[in-house]
Amino acid sequence: MPRLILFVPFALFLVLVGYFAVGLTRDPSELPSALIDQPVPQFELPPVQENGQGLATADLKGGVQLVNVFASWCAPCRIEHPLLMRLAKEEGVTIHGIAYKDKPQDSQRFLAQLGNPYQRIGADLDGRIGIEWGVYGVPETYIVDAEGRIRYRHVGPLMPFDLDEKILPLIRELQK
């Protein structure tokens, strides 16, 4: 056996470590810096409900808004759902939804059962727009300011303390 072959696992391992090292320099709970404080990407999504409204870039201007990426197949989305209901009902926050890689009928059923906190919902059937937004996994929540710029991104399910400590204070500040 040529001795050089024996070094292959070591070399491959170094490549892997290199990737890990690069990965470490990025914080997955933050947006890639390129998107922070940038206008939301150009997109247009069809509605989930037949007579409902879809979601497009133009809808995200004029007022501080939340964009929540969800899917009926996503377990943590069910966990955070009551909080979105609370945000919409009690705090009067405008929330838009992006149904990520989800069949419209499944999204509809999800909302019919659990309640609908969203004003507009766009159906991102193939996940293309998710890529534009840099969606890493569902659920994910963005705060968009009145000029339509992304100001904050939350990865994973929202927890009560996230609302109280980050989301609501930032929304209040942006609304000033």
Add this chain to the structure above:
Amino acid sequence: MIPEIGHYALVLALLLAIVQSSVPMIGAARGNAAWMELGRTAAYGQLLMVGTAFAALTYAYVVSDFSVLNVVQNSHSAKPMLYKVSGVWGNHEGSLVLWVLMLALFGAAVAWFGGNLPPSLKARVLGVQGMIGVGFLIFMLATSNPFIRVFPVPADGNDLNPLLQDPGLAFHPPFLYLGYVGFSLAFSFAAAALIEGRVDPAWGRWVRPWTLVAWSSLTLGIGMGSWWAYYELGWGGWWFWDPVENASLLPWLAGTALLHSAIVVEKRDALKTWTVLLAILTFTLSLVGTFLVRSGVLTSVHAFAVDPERGVAILILLLLATGGGLLLYAMRASSLKVGGLFAPVSREGALVLNNLLLSVACAVVLIGTLYPLLLDSMTGQKISVGAPFFNATFVPLMIPLVAVMAVGPLLAWKRGDLAGALGRLKFAALVTVVCVLWALYINGVKPVMALVGIAMAAWAFFGAVAELADRVKLFRIPLGQSWDRAKGLPRGAWGTTLSHAGLGIAIAGMVGTSAWLTEDIRVMNIGDTASVAGYEFTLEKVESGRVDNYTTETGTFLVSSGGDFVARLHPEQRWYPVARMETTEAAIHTTFYSDLYAVLGDRSEQGEGWVVRIYHHPLVPWIWFGAIVMVLGGLVSLSDRRFRLGVPVRRAAKAPAAAAQPAE
């Protein structure tokens, strides 16, 4: 005072680990028996010290000592005692203490049971094990010290994540860690063998029981974890291809391959360099899993303690341990002597195929887990790879693996008779066809993959049974004689049969619930009836209550089938005020071949009735029953007395140095 004792014990453990990692190594190089022997003492001392630290931390949790930061962050005075104790390892710092405790335990186990190892090999194994201990203890003391105090002392703690307040989760991490850390011994044996420059059948025989211990624990841990996900998360699924789950599957796949290739080393003195590499890689994957879960490189539903600083520390550990191991391999593997020859169709050939398929499956899962990270570092895009990728890549690899699994044990070593082996599997093939036809009759043609899956499950199970029947010559000699033969079979043979049959049972469970699940989500009022898969679910009442540290809403479902009573189900919603979190407790009625699974959700939007989810999961209990049978197989193999015998067989007769034998 007690936390300081724990802290001090960790520092002492580090000093002992430094002694253990250096003195026996030097002793082995110089042939100094006393220095080599010091490794044993250091290993016992390290276990004692880490055990003291673990006990001190447990004590702080039990008495709710809120002057300790770790206790404040993860416990609460109103928490039930069981979860105060399990809270010890339900967080990053505490789980590291448990990790190091297991590491010390395995080190001490080698010191204790390793009486039949050559002294120099034992000293080197302990030395390498000590090095891993040094790495982890420095990591813990520098970045994750569980004994840090807080001042002023808070009145109460933040509570343990309610999702983790469950018996399933209280006990699954220890088994998982026992598995992860158990593979450290395979690594240490591999590194020691490379330093010695010798791998022989005796080495295979020493490595195998320890790998079996780790593999059995990991199997049990993964099984318990998926069971927990199934009944506690309340979404009715049992495997999500989540990075954290993959992190435990990766070392399991590699460990399974290692278990099989070590047999070839032991029996045939072949596949040596590959087995050594596999031993290094298996432990590497345990470390990679740790890195992925704790570094924040990948986010996941249940990754915890995300902290890039710790990520850097674990990455350095990984670089030193695996990098060192692989470099050692690169430089020394060619000095390992090449062993026995075999034909492609032989027991060895089947095991090589097993290793290839398991390794490729492992690579596929690794790529699927890391791909989002790679894409991110190359293009800045952030995506997630979901279940479809794994179903499309992993499942096709399992089909040939299972197909070969039944045939392999029937082939002879060195040169097998494929036609003969297949001939002896006629009965298994027949039963497999019957099972597929039966599934076809009950559930129809769709989905076709389900029929393939049932064929795999039946083939694995009946293949294992057929192999056993063949060994005891069932129905070919009088039953009494068959019974005598069965009693005389080595435990290892029973272990193989059990594990292979267990995998068949588990596959049937996976296929059944993936393909033929029925799900219903609807709003129900008191008195409403929902019909799912031939069962009627009537919501009888919903009651509120208060238990320990949470409040409850408990529903009562009457389940009947064709008018006959089947069960009463009590799904529950829990509200944990301290953590301000809600959990769902699914109610599950298990019959032999299916689960009825009910979840009580929130009150519906319109204010009347509750959102209710009902599942019929065909065959799902078999997943965990199969896992238990596999673990049982591991334990039965472990009890094989061969493992406890001294292994002087080939050590005495050293093979002539330049015996010309082609590559493995």
